[in-house]
Amino acid sequence: MTTAASNSLSGLRAKEDNxxxxxxxxxxxxxxxxxxxxxxxxxxxxxxxxxxxLQRIELGGFSHENVGGRYGRQQLNTPRALTRSHGxxxxxxxxxxxxxxxxxxxxxxxxAGNGTFDRVMQELVVERPxxxxxxxxxxMVRQAHRDNRLVFYSDLRTPVLRDGFADYAVSAYGxxxxxxxxxxxFVNAAARRLKAGGTLVIQDFVEGRPTACWYSECIAQFxxxxxxxxxxxxxxxxxxxxxxxxxxxxxxxxxxxxxxxVEPGSSDDAARGHFYAYLIELFALDRxxxxxxQERLSGRTLGNLILPYFAMxxxxxxxxxxxxxxxxxxxxxxRVLTVKNIDGVRCxxxxxxxxxxxxxxPLRISQFPPL
Numbered sequence: 189m190t191t192a193a194s195n196s197l198s199g200l201r202a203k204e205d206n207x208x209x210x211x212x213x214x215x216x217x218x219x220x221x222x223x224x225x226x227x228x229x230x231x232x233x234x235x236x237x238x239x240x241x242l243q244r245i246e247l248g249g250f251s252h253e254n255v256g257g258r259y260g261r262q263q264l265n266t267p268r269a270l271t272r273s274h275g276x277x278x279x280x281x282x283x284x285x286x287x288x289x290x291x292x293x294x295x296x297x298x299x300a301g302n303g304t305f306d307r308v309m310q311e312l313v314v315e316r317p318x319x320x321x322x323x324x325x326x327x328m329v330r331q332a333h334r335d336n337r338l339v340f341y342s343d344l345r346t347p348v349l350r351d352g353f354a355d356y357a358v359s360a361y362g363x364x365x366x367x368x369x370x371x372x373x374f375v376n377a378a379a380r381r382l383k384a385g386g387t388l389v390i391q392d393f394v395e396g397r398p399t400a401c402w403y404s405e406c407i408a409q410f411x412x413x414x415x416x417x418x419x420x421x422x423x424x425x426x427x428x429x430x431x432x433x434x435x436x437x438x439x440x441x442x443x444x445x446x447x448x449x450v451e452p453g454s455s456d457d458a459a460r461g462h463f464y465a466y467l468i469e470l471f472a473l474d475r476x477x478x479x480x481x482q483e484r485l486s487g488r489t490l491g492n493l494i495l496p497y498f499a500m501x502x503x504x505x506x507x508x509x510x511x512x513x514x515x516x517x518x519x520x521x522x523r524v525l526t527v528k529n530i531d532g533v534r535c536x537x538x539x540x541x542x543x544x545x546x547x548x549x550p551l552r553i554s555q556f557p558p559l
Contacts, residue, residue: 207235210341218338224320229347238346245324245343260331262470263304266311274520275444275542276308276360278513282389282440282546283356293317296354298344298378299362301328303337317356322349344377345370351380360391360544363425364403364417372431379432382549388434391442391544395419397504399444399540402497410476425545434547441507443514443521446498446538456527459536461487463525464494498525498538508541 215221262268283289297305300321309316321339323329332339342348357378366374379388393400400419407415426439448466450459464487468477480490500508500523508514508521519530525538 207239214333214338214340217333220318221338221340224340224349224353226347226350229350233346233348238343238348241343241346242324242326242341257327258469258472260302260328262466263302263307264331264335266307268466268470269304269308270311271446271448272444273308273312274447274514274516275442275540276305277312277515278440278442278444278511279305279358279360279389279391279544280309280313281513281515282544283358283387285546286385286387286548289315289317289356291315291317293355294353295319296357296378296381297321297339298357298359298374298381299323299365300332300337300339301325301362302331303335303339305358305360306337307335320354344381345373349381352383354381355383355386357382357386357388358391360389363390363392364400364419368418372428375428375432379429379434379547379549384549384551386549387546388429388432388549389544389546390425390429391542392425393419394541394543395421397541398497398499399542402540406476406494406497407471407473410473410479411471412474420543422543425543426547429545429547432547433550435550437545437547439543439545440513441504441511442542442544443508443511443516444540444542445516445520445522446536446540447520448536448538450527450534450536454534457487459527459534460491460525463536463538464490467494495525498540499523500539500541504539504541513544 211225215225283295289295295306295317297303297319300323302323303319303321306316306319306321319337321332321337322342322344323332323339324341324343326341329339329341340349359374359378363371375388375390378390382388393403395404395418403415403417404419423439426437429437446463448459448463451462454462467473468480476493479485505521505523517530519528520537522528522537522539525536527534527536529535
């Protein structure tokens with residue numbers, strides 16, 4: 189850590205010891221962290237209020253061990269995370285629409301969780317940008333640090349992180365957790381972390397479609413702490429980027445399937461049962477887990493509950509086939525959950541469809557709205 193950065197952090201101790209300790213620890217573990225902190229602005233922040241706001245945001249979310257612990261462990265399991273590699277690769281193509289990234293670039297993950305985006309990219313691409321994440325769950329942040337990934341614990345709307353440090357920025361798989369009344373402020377804040385000419389991708393799921401209903405219906409019903417979050421309508425993500433001052437904004441329908449290799453010798457029914465068990469663990473469906481055990485639910489009964497959420501309409505099929513970001517083998521595109529042979533390997537394919545918007549920060553930075 190530089191002398192200037194060290195002095196800046198030392199000056200914060202009297203204001204809020206707990207948050208000061210966090211910043212000191214992260215800067216000690218990740219020497220590059222000080223480069224991304226907004227030292228000039230932090231001396232004016234009420235860090236006690238910053239920490240209180242973060243703790244309030246966490247209530248009911250990933251701070252619960254039943255949710256953050258179970259979900260986080262599955263995300264830290266790289267082979268499991270790679271079952272969704274096609275969706276992540278599509279996002280990486282959108283991020284690189286202006287130019288290919290390199291190892292000297294910086295990718296900012298605005299809703300990083302425990303760093304899954306970087307963990308997946310590490311396995312899939314030869315060269316990837318330096319990774320800087322941010323999340324509002326201390327559980328997720330600590331998991332990321334144990335996995336040696338730089339993720340800050342902050343609300344992006346506060347100037348803990350400086351502006352203009354990232355070549356690329358992304359918010360994926362959790363953007364629905366941002367309340368509708370602060371989504372514009374969140375996107376503004378993510379966009380401000382871009383350098384001029386940088387690219388931002390925001391991804392989530394379309395309200396009312398099967399993939400979004402998996403979250404709003406099934407997870408909401410079968411997770412003890414619920415899942416009361418609103419997804420996005422068509423055009424909404426693009427509008428957020430436009431209102432944040434980004435240029436060349438486009439929206440895309442992304443094919444985002446689970447593709448899981450089937451254990452040799454396993455039947456199709458056993459493969460489906462393994463997938464259902466994985467979903468229960470990944471999404472922390474403790475109520476469903478308890479009901480399934482108590483009532484000895486059959487695989488057929490679980491399938492009747494789960495399968496409708498992993499399906500695509502004819503419109504979905506048409507849209508993803510025309511989307512250039514979806515570079516997916518035709519054999520992997522299925523309308524319903526299917527177990528099949530692909531290049532000699534039996535796989536379970538569970539279709540999902542996401543939506544993503546991409547925009548570029550103009551070269552004239554003065555065009556941006558204030559935080």
